Amino acid sequence: MTEISFVGGDRRQLFAASHLLKHGYKIKTFALGGDDTETLLSQALCGADAVVLPLPSFVGGCLNAPLHGQRIAMCDVTRLIRAGTVIGGNLPDTFCGQICPDVRTVDMMRRDDFAVLNSVPSAEGAICVLIGVMDITIHSSRMAVIGYGRLGRALGIRLRLLGADVFAFSRGAASRACAVSDGVRAYELSARPEYIGEFDAIINTVPQCVMDAGLIGLISRDTALIELASAPGGFDRAAASACGLTITDAPSLPGRMSPRTAGTIIAETVINIIRQEKT
Numbered sequence: 393m394t395e396i397s398f399v400g401g402d403r404r405q406l407f408a409a410s411h412l413l414k415h416g417y418k419i420k421t422f423a424l425g426g427d428d429t430e431t432l433l434s435q436a437l438c439g440a441d442a443v444v445l446p447l448p449s450f451v452g453g454c455l456n457a458p459l460h461g462q463r464i465a466m467c468d469v470t471r472l473i474r475a476g477t478v479i480g481g482n483l484p485d486t487f488c489g490q491i492c493p494d495v496r497t498v499d500m501m502r503r504d505d506f507a508v509l510n511s512v513p514s515a516e517g518a519i520c521v522l523i524g525v526m527d528i529t530i531h532s533s534r535m536a537v538i539g540y541g542r543l544g545r546a547l548g549i550r551l552r553l554l555g556a557d558v559f560a561f562s563r564g565a566a567s568r569a570c571a572v573s574d575g576v577r578a579y580e581l582s583a584r585p586e587y588i589g590e591f592d593a594i595i596n597t598v599p600q601c602v603m604d605a606g607l608i609g610l611i612s613r614d615t616a617l618i619e620l621a622s623a624p625g626g627f628d629r630a631a632a633s634a635c636g637l638t639i640t641d642a643p644s645l646p647g648r649m650s651p652r653t654a655g656t657i658i659a660e661t662v663i664n665i666i667r668q669e670k671t
Contacts, residue, residue: 393416394442394666395417395440396417396418396420396443397419397420397421397430397436397437397440397442397443397444398420398421398422398424399422399437399443400422400424400445400446400449400455400456401445401456401457402647403459403647403651404447404658405424405658406424406425406427407654408444408655408658409421409424409659410655411656412662420436423464424459424460434472437469437472437473440476441476442477442666443473443476443478443479445469445478445479446480447482447500447647448501448622449480449482450466450483450487453465455469467490470487470490470491473491473492474494474495476496477495477497477665477669478497479500479661480499481500482499496669498665503661505660506658506661507542508542510542510646511542511543513650513654514546514547514620515547516550517646517648517649518547518620518642521618522593522616522618526592526593526616530551530555533592534557534591535556535558535591535592535593535594535595536584536588537551537558537560537576537595538561538594538595538597538602538603539562539567539596539597539598539626540561540562540567540571541562541597543597543620544560544562544597545570547595547597548574549574549576552575552576558576558577559576559578561578561579561581561583562581563581581602585606585607585610588607588611589611589612589615591612591615592616593616594615594616594617595618596617596619596620596625596626596627597621597626599621599625599626600621600624600626601624601626601628603626604631605628605630605631608627608628608631608632611637613637615637618639618640618642619639619640619641619642620642625639625641
């Protein structure tokens with residue numbers, strides 16, 4: 393029987409562990425709250441065929457474990473994993489460099505089978521955030537989506553179906569072609585100054601600063617700014633603060649809004665990885 397250890401994470405990992413248990417896998421958990429099967433990190437990692445880490449796996453050099461009362465350093469995790477497969481999200485280069493050479497690492501965030509499906513609860517969660525911060529309906533609003541990858545596309549399609557006039561800004565010609573095929577207006581990332589002051593909301597999905605001080609200064613104070621990307625994010629925060637603009641951070645939306653669905657997606661991705669390793 394394949395043994396899988398879940399170490400750290402949020403409610404997504406709890407649902408993922410439950411899903412895999414129902415499918416006949418042996419499950420161990422640690423740093424997931426009061427119902428952990430193991431009391432020590434070493435127990436959770438010992439003998440596991442696969443170790444599933446959180447999404448993202450590490451924050452500030454420590455395991456991402458919001459349900460656990462203690463900090464767990466990255467070096468403690470790498471020191472104790474001696475074999476098997478480690479499945480995580482946004483695995484840092486330092487982690488991959490420190491791990492035992494006999495251990496295979498898989499970054500779930502780079503797999504299409506995970507990322508495509510995970511974009512759905514992310515997009516729905518972003519729409520929930522938008523409704524909460526705007527004082528107008530999404531219908532008939534003007535929305536800018538910065539970046540039109542998996543998440544940007546899932547979001548753009550849903551905003552359009554809700555009646556918004558959606559503008560997608562992307563560097564890639566292929567991404568812009570996808571936007572056009574979705575009925576979304578598509579522009580080069582550099583084309584924003586002409587339109588930047590006209591949007592009711594700007595949603596960023598690009599994990600690097602693409603909204604610099606010059607662009608921030610053109611944005612209306614009535615515009616909702618939503619940050620979906622991981623740090624450092626796409627907005628110049630100092631410039632936004634100086635202009636009196638508020639940025640709403642919306643990280644880990646699947647875990648916050650739809651943990652059961654997100655957990656099932658994680659579990660099915662883990663199953664796919666294990667099956668691929670056996671072939």
